[in-house]
Amino acid sequence: MGTVAKALSLLNYFTADRPEIGLSELTRLSGMNKATVYRMMTELQESRFVEQTDGAKSYRLGTAVLRLSSLREAAVPLRETSKRAVRELATKTGETAHFSILDGAQLATMNYAYSSDHGTCVMMDDAMELPLHATSSGLAVLAFCDPALVDQVLTKKLDVRTPFTVVDPTRLRGMIQNTRDTGIAEYVSGFESDVHSFAAPIFNDARVAIAAIAVAAPVNRVSSENAPVFRRAVFDAAHALTHATGGFPPVGYDLKLEKALV
Amino acid sequence: MGTVAKALSLLNYFTADRPEIGLSELTRLSGMNKATVYRMMTELQESRFVEQTDGAKSYRLGTAVLRLSSLREAAVPLRETSKRAVRELATKTGETAHFSILDGAQLATMNYAYSSDHGTCVMMDDAMELPLHATSSGLAVLAFCDPALVDQVLTKKLDVRTPFTVVDPTRLRGMIQNTRDTGIAEYVSGFESDVHSFAAPIFNDARVAIAAIAVAAPVNRVSSENAPVFRRAVFDAAHALTHATGGFPPVGYDLKLEKALV
DNA sequence: TACAGTTGGTTTATTATACGAACCAACGGT
DNA sequence: ACCGTTGGTTCGTATAATAAACCAACTGTA
Numbered sequence: 195m196g197t198v199a200k201a202l203s204l205l206n207y208f209t210a211d212r213p214e215i216g217l218s219e220l221t222r223l224s225g226m227n228k229a230t231v232y233r234m235m236t237e238l239q240e241s242r243f244v245e246q247t248d249g250a251k252s253y254r255l256g257t258a259v260l261r262l263s264s265l266r267e268a269a270v271p272l273r274e275t276s277k278r279a280v281r282e283l284a285t286k287t288g289e290t291a292h293f294s295i296l297d298g299a300q301l302a303t304m305n306y307a308y309s310s311d312h313g314t315c316v317m318m319d320d321a322m323e324l325p326l327h328a329t330s331s332g333l334a335v336l337a338f339c340d341p342a343l344v345d346q347v348l349t350k351k352l353d354v355r356t357p358f359t360v361v362d363p364t365r366l367r368g369m370i371q372n373t374r375d376t377g378i379a380e381y382v383s384g385f386e387s388d389v390h391s392f393a394a395p396i397f398n399d400a401r402v403a404i405a406a407i408a409v410a411a412p413v414n415r416v417s418s419e420n421a422p423v424f425r426r427a428v429f430d431a432a433h434a435l436t437h438a439t440g441g442f443p444p445v446g447y448d449l450k451l452e453k454a455l456v
Numbered sequence: 457m458g459t460v461a462k463a464l465s466l467l468n469y470f471t472a473d474r475p476e477i478g479l480s481e482l483t484r485l486s487g488m489n490k491a492t493v494y495r496m497m498t499e500l501q502e503s504r505f506v507e508q509t510d511g512a513k514s515y516r517l518g519t520a521v522l523r524l525s526s527l528r529e530a531a532v533p534l535r536e537t538s539k540r541a542v543r544e545l546a547t548k549t550g551e552t553a554h555f556s557i558l559d560g561a562q563l564a565t566m567n568y569a570y571s572s573d574h575g576t577c578v579m580m581d582d583a584m585e586l587p588l589h590a591t592s593s594g595l596a597v598l599a600f601c602d603p604a605l606v607d608q609v610l611t612k613k614l615d616v617r618t619p620f621t622v623v624d625p626t627r628l629r630g631m632i633q634n635t636r637d638t639g640i641a642e643y644v645s646g647f648e649s650d651v652h653s654f655a656a657p658i659f660n661d662a663r664v665a666i667a668a669i670a671v672a673a674p675v676n677r678v679s680s681e682n683a684p685v686f687r688r689a690v691f692d693a694a695h696a697l698t699h700a701t702g703g704f705p706p707v708g709y710d711l712k713l714e715k716a717l718v
Numbered sequence: 719t720a721c722a723g724t725t726g727g728t729t730t731a732t733t734a735t736a737c738g739a740a741c742c743a744a745c746g747g748t
Numbered sequence: 749a750c751c752g753t754t755g756g757t758t759c760g761t762a763t764a765a766t767a768a769a770c771c772a773a774c775t776g777t778a
Contacts, residue, residue: 199499202500208531210530233458234460238460254528257558259525260529262517263521263525264525264582266518268583269516297520298504302526
């Protein structure tokens, strides 16, 4: 790993829970030399990727990322388009909906929407990172992405989030194959307890999955009666998003789904 | 400039007009060695700051910037809050409104809104970069930011955008002082010909200007009659935004404005 | 067919630059 | 007065970035 990649990896320690990080803390987190971290953060600061909150000397993400993401959004619109789709999906299903994009070997939540139909609903965090092996969105992407990513994910040690998180590669491969067959992923309590989620993949112009849209409901609100409604709604949303962003599903995908969802 | 900053500076060559760049082109633009550019882009690709569009080998901004900007937005909300304010301002004034944030020695447009009240309106580009010396937004920020930034901007050679762009440091200092006195910036045809714009600064918690919200109208639609309406609308929007984002205006700022805008 | 000018990508010795241990000074608690 | 923090600095050393030159493939054109 070169200097640039190492410096950029420092940015990964910023999360929604830890939006500001001090020098010593960052040194500890990264395991690098303090002087090295300091030098890198200084450079990142010059480039405005981070900024120092005056008073406290801790770092937080800077303004450069805003400009770059605007540009990315101008080149590859996704955030805006998906936002509408997510809101519609939440309204239609009466449950929490969210959209996440593949970023390395994880999914980055881009946006989500709640419904006020019920007194309770599944809660989300801003910019949440979703593991591929523990979420329906993850299964949806794994089922239709580059096979190399599947191997990469399954050969690593997988985090256990709940007693129901599947970490056995063989079982996961089965679930991925099942998702590939049905076109829609489901996961019960894999990431958060008592949550049943449905997800479908969004494809790029090379017919590869790059993102997923999902609905998450409390387990006790999902029945054999309304599950088909959730599946249908998720599929329709994903289908519309794929087309709205200039992508194409794999050959036969839509047809198979249309038949299965009748 | 260290390696990291040099590598990150490559990202600045991506613009709304040039969303994808090939290796040779980027080498030419940056003036660096081709092998160096290649290695840096490879590292940026590893970190997912850029990605290669398959088929063509050209680079475009990657998914990492999306995740980081979501995090920044979670830590320092600005984009979402300002979007609403801009839309309201456009509706209220019947003219194009936009919000831009200070990024280095330039303003990065974060969002804008058109009004359909008239057959024509001032057009904006996504992620447009606005020079501080040629726009009302720039004057608004310069009038209430760190004085060091003013010096930095005024000592550089300033770009001429139109025959009306002011590049004389002395005259600019006068305009900045004038903005400081009135609290609201105005500029006629400094950036685009035949455009009259009004802008007011948004302050952070240290009472320093970090952004601006503005209205831009065709010169012939601005009269001594409606100009006060524009000023009032821009001030109200900026005031609301400053407070919505947890900032504070300089002591006496609001009072002075309230009096001037009666 | 040959040529000139592209493109993205690779190799090489050289040397500039990033590195890390150890060191400050300042602050906070006990 | 002490210990454990914090952010930041120093300096000799060795690693990692550098640039020129070189590929191979492709494009237009003559």
